[in-house]
Amino acid sequence: MADTLTPESLxxxxxAWLRVQRGDDATVADxxxxxxxxxxxxxxxxxxxxxxYVARIEQGGVFxxxxxxxxxxxxxxxxxxxxxxxxxxxxxxxxxxxxxxxVMDYLDGAAEDRNDRSLAPDLATDFVxxxxxxxxxxxxxxxxxxxTAETAxxxxxxxxxxxxxxESEIAIPLLEEGAAWLLHHAPALEQVGIVHGDPGPGNFVHxxxxxxxxxxWEFTHLGDPMxxxxxxxxxxxxxxxxxxxxxxxxxxxxxxxxxxxxxxxWSAFNYFKGACANLTCRRVFRxxxxxxxxxxxxxxxxxxxxxxxxxxIDPSGGSA
Amino acid sequence: MADIEPQGLTDREILRSVEATVRRVLLPSxxxxxxxxxxxxxxxxxxxxxxxxxxxxxTAERVEEIIAVLGGLTGNEIVAGVWSGxxxxxxxxxxxxxxxxxxxxxxxxxxxxxxLRLRPVLIRQLDDELADTSMLVDAFRGKLDG
Numbered sequence: 001m002a003d004t005l006t007p008e009s010l011x012x013x014x015x016a017w018l019r020v021q022r023g024d025d026a027t028v029a030d031x032x033x034x035x036x037x038x039x040x041x042x043x044x045x046x047x048x049x050x051x052x053y054v055a056r057i058e059q060g061g062v063f064x065x066x067x068x069x070x071x072x073x074x075x076x077x078x079x080x081x082x083x084x085x086x087x088x089x090x091x092x093x094x095x096x097x098x099x100x101x102x103v104m105d106y107l108d109g110a111a112e113d114r115n116d117r118s119l120a121p122d123l124a125t126d127f128v129x130x131x132x133x134x135x136x137x138x139x140x141x142x143x144x145x146x147x148t149a150e151t152a153x154x155x156x157x158x159x160x161x162x163x164x165x166x167e168s169e170i171a172i173p174l175l176e177e178g179a180a181w182l183l184h185h186a187p188a189l190e191q192v193g194i195v196h197g198d199p200g201p202g203n204f205v206h207x208x209x210x211x212x213x214x215x216x217w218e219f220t221h222l223g224d225p226m227x228x229x230x231x232x233x234x235x236x237x238x239x240x241x242x243x244x245x246x247x248x249x250x251x252x253x254x255x256x257x258x259x260x261x262x263x264x265x266w267s268a269f270n271y272f273k274g275a276c277a278n279l280t281c282r283r284v285f286r287x288x289x290x291x292x293x294x295x296x297x298x299x300x301x302x303x304x305x306x307x308x309x310x311x312x313i314d315p316s317g318g319s320a
Numbered sequence: 321m322a323d324i325e326p327q328g329l330t331d332r333e334i335l336r337s338v339e340a341t342v343r344r345v346l347l348p349s350x351x352x353x354x355x356x357x358x359x360x361x362x363x364x365x366x367x368x369x370x371x372x373x374x375x376x377x378x379t380a381e382r383v384e385e386i387i388a389v390l391g392g393l394t395g396n397e398i399v400a401g402v403w404s405g406x407x408x409x410x411x412x413x414x415x416x417x418x419x420x421x422x423x424x425x426x427x428x429x430x431x432x433x434x435x436l437r438l439r440p441v442l443i444r445q446l447d448d449e450l451a452d453t454s455m456l457v458d459a460f461r462g463k464l465d466g
Contacts, residue, residue: 180420
């Protein structure tokens, strides 16, 4: 599985595959793992002609997401003018490296530390504008889907519920309650948009003032964009600025109003999604990828999300 | 035979060695640009510390506690509808989940009883678990000492 990948084990098969995809004789000159990301094993690839790529390799079903879907959303978003690295080639079978993967262009950015969640004011404004554009863009011209406003949210709840149940033969009562609560309280959706699913500081490349590309598209789907706004406030962007500052920014830059009810519902959804997705890492750790991040995500981080979900929907707060 | 003193190393002793070696020898030896290796080393040290310190697995006691709660709610129409009385872990946890699920959106005595008596036990069990595993969250975020 992917934790056993080394530059030595990757170089030859990747080199041969890239020669076929590119149709030339350039060879892999530099190959090393990039110190970011848990869903995929990301590798920096520099060719002998100077071309630079990222090979994004699956890790045995981590988070229940697939390269093929991620590749398709990135390709579609690129065609729609959204900021995203150009995706080049995909190997969805796992025949070449033992796991499905795709290759995209490498982009230089200003940020060195992915854990640095700070955003300069201009950059925060540009980020919110671009995320709003992603949400509002007419995806029907490039993406095929039968998702409708009536089915979008339920589809997502059921998707993540099935991911959890596929991972655990033993029910987790607080997750069962969470799924029921989300279905019961699902808000009406007017228009289906592209939802990034994991937006925010650390998941986009920038030059210090403007977004160059959104990264980490593995959770992208069609649904209610309110999911992304709540995710920024309570999860990925929670260390960047206060809830009040985020909400003011959404309103001022994108004309998006996030109510307390929206925030409660979509925070619950995001904790539910995180709890279900993280559970996949426990199985991956047990069955072949013994990297410690898999153990940590599959246990403590999963439990943390379950606890946060239970807190958000706490019936003593009058929500149930 | 009485008074046997095991002569082998315990798992706990070995795990302490893993943590100490990663922290004192391997981590300081990594190059500054070895970001992935550094992140994984910290996570491994945290995992080893957790494994050395964690208490015996409490799953059986927790299932017994939930059985006791459900047993005390047999007169509750929700619990009566979702639990047969079978005490296997799978059936009990499924029943606990179904009871909470059935109570969602209901504003009646049976639903209140499930929320007031079953849910707090599940929350407390989760909190107990998190008290043991929180060091793993720190390690995931690159911290070894909280």
